[in-house]
Amino acid sequence: MLTPAPERLKAWAQQLRLDTYALYLASADPRVPWYAKVLVGLVVAYALSPIDLIPDFIPVLGYVDDLLILPAGIALAIKLIPNGVLEEHRAKARLRLGEGRPRSRLGAIVVVTVWVLLALWIASMGRRILRR
Secondary structure (H helix, E strand, O other), X not given: OOOOHHHHHHHHHHHHHHHHHHHXXXXXXXXXXXXXXXXXXXXXXXXXXXXXXXXXXXXXXXXXXXXXXXXXXXXXXXXXXXXXXXXXXXXXXXXXXXXXXXXOHHHHHXXXXXXXXXXXXXXXXXXHHHHO
């Protein structure tokens, strides 16, 4: 029997949450390759950041990062971590998720920095256009 769509979506979101926290835990594991740690650090920092790269109030595009970019980053990071290590951290994540939602200050700083740099770039482009 097929599971109704809202339940499947809720289960998918819970799995993403679990995987995000498991990746966070795995990022400190010495068995994880350095290149995986870099990607995991970026993905987890963005996932846990209270600020989105594309704000949700922007129609359609606001949810692109939540629905496409973030899950793709998580999937790629999962592929770079050895299976046994990932399963170990998923088990830890299941136990710890009841303690509250983790937040990432680094993630917020990265997103704000990207927004500031983008705003400065747009402002400089605007100045160049107005000078002509």
